[in-house]
Amino acid sequence: MSGTLLGLADEYERDACGTWTSQRERWALRESAALFRRMTCNREAADPTRHTLTHGMLIDVTERWCRQHGYRAVIGHGGCAVQRDNEEVIVAKVGETLYWDGHRITVAT
Known part of the structure; x- marks a missing residue:
């Protein structure tokens, strides 16, 4: 899988686990991470x-x-x-x- 989007997804997941984030921010970070993962998977399945x-x-x-x-x-x-x-x-x-x-x-x- 692509290192760029997956790396970004992992970073967003790590940030979502931070104690400084609100529940709303954690939700947004996790949703963004899931979107990056889906984009990567869809790109790989395009062939x-x-x-x-x-x-x-x-x-x-x-x-x-x-x-x-x-x-x-x-x-x-x-x-x-x-x-x-x-x-x-x-x-x-x-x-x-x-x-x-x-x-x-x-x-x-």
């Missing part, structure tokens, strides 16, 4: 041919990427399971990449 699973990836981003190719995805701790119709289940771990070849999804490390 229709490949999608790399990372720890920082938001769950719905991977689900949406798979759904765009006609697959269902179930996200769990450390990875996901992907399936279309009666095809065999594809299991991908964090760090692996899902590839779309125009007909089906495959996984590679």
Whole structure:
């Protein structure tokens, strides 16, 4: 993931934990951090041919990427399971990449 937006998101999260901030400021900082994370994940999922699973990836981003190719995805701790119709289940771990070849999804490390 992009270091710039994620770094900013982490900084905002740290600031939100500060004792000098009001509840309203903490809420605004956390909302901004979440927005930066979503922007980063959406940018990474924009490539229709490949999608790399990372720890920082938001769950719905991977689900949406798979759904765009006609697959269902179930996200769990450390990875996901992907399936279309009666095809065999594809299991991908964090760090692996899902590839779309125009007909089906495959996984590679």
